[in-house]
Amino acid sequence: MKKVVLLGANGQSARAIAVRLLEQSDIELTLFARSAKHLRDFESQRVHIVEGDARNLDSLRAAIKGQDVVISAMGGMDLGDLTEGVVRVMEEVGVRRIIAISAGGIYDELPEPFNTWDKGMVGYTRPTHLKTAQVIEQSSLDYTVLRPVWLTDKSIEQVELTRKGEIFKGTETSRASIGRFVADLVKQPGRHIKADLGISQPHTDGDRPAAYR
Numbered sequence: 451m452k453k454v455v456l457l458g459a460n461g462q463s464a465r466a467i468a469v470r471l472l473e474q475s476d477i478e479l480t481l482f483a484r485s486a487k488h489l490r491d492f493e494s495q496r497v498h499i500v501e502g503d504a505r506n507l508d509s510l511r512a513a514i515k516g517q518d519v520v521i522s523a524m525g526g527m528d529l530g531d532l533t534e535g536v537v538r539v540m541e542e543v544g545v546r547r548i549i550a551i552s553a554g555g556i557y558d559e560l561p562e563p564f565n566t567w568d569k570g571m572v573g574y575t576r577p578t579h580l581k582t583a584q585v586i587e588q589s590s591l592d593y594t595v596l597r598p599v600w601l602t603d604k605s606i607e608q609v610e611l612t613r614k615g616e617i618f619k620g621t622e623t624s625r626a627s628i629g630r631f632v633a634d635l636v637k638q639p640g641r642h643i644k645a646d647l648g649i650s651q652p653h654t655d656g657d658r659p660a661a662y663r
Contacts, residue, residue, distance in 0.1 A: 454636055455480040455517045457504060458524030460488055466629030467523060468492060474637060482513045504532045507539055515543040519636050522550040530581025537589045546592045547639050549632055553579040554599035554648055559618045563657045583646060594635060595646040598623035600659040612648035620650030621659045
C-alpha cells in the first residue's frame with residue numbers, strides 16, 4: 451500500500467483530492483485536520499482520520515512519519531509558517547515527496563489586466579503563499595508546488611500548466627481538476643519533481659474569472 455497524508459483535509463479542494471485518491475485501490479490515506487467531525491463520510495478501512503493542529507510539530511510528526519507522500523492543501527494567513535513546520539518535520543523523519551498547493555499571482559506572473567484585478571481582490575494573501583513556495587523550493591524535498599487561481603466547482607478536469615517564469619494562462623481553476631491532477635501525481639510520483647506549476651483551465655483567459663464579469 452502507498453501511504454499518503456493529506457494536510458488541511460477539511461477544505462473543498464482537499465476533499466476533491468481525497469475522493470480521487472481513494473479511487474486508487476493501493477492508497478492508504480490519512481486525513482489530517484483541525485476538526486475531524488466533517489470527515490466522517492470518508493471513514494473506511496483505508497482511511498485514517500487524525501484531528502490535529504499543524505502548528506504543533508508533534509502532531510505533524512505523528513501524522514507524517516512513515517508516509518510515502520505528503521499533500522498540503524492547507525490555507526490561512528499563516529500558511530507560510532505552517533509550511534515551514536511541515537518541511538522541517540518531513541526532513542527530520544525522512545519523508546521526501548510533497549505536493550503543495552500555493553496560489554497563482556505570487557510571482558506577479560498573471561497576465562494584465564487580470565494580475566491587477568487579482569491583486570486588488572486577494573493581493574494581501576500573496577506574501578504567505580509566496581513564502582510557502584519559497585520554503586518548499588529551498589528544502590531538500592522532492593516537491594511539486596501548484597499555483598491555482600480562482601477556484602470553481604465546475605466539473606472540468608482538463609488543465610493548462612505553466613512553469614515558474616512563464617506568464618500564467620487562464621483565470622480559473624476547478625477543484626475537480628486539482629483533485630484529478632494531484633491524484634495522478636500520487637499514482638506516478640516521479641512526475642513534475644522540483645516543479646512549480648501554474649494550474650488552470652484552458653479557454654478561461656480574460657481580465658477576471660467568468661463569475662465576476
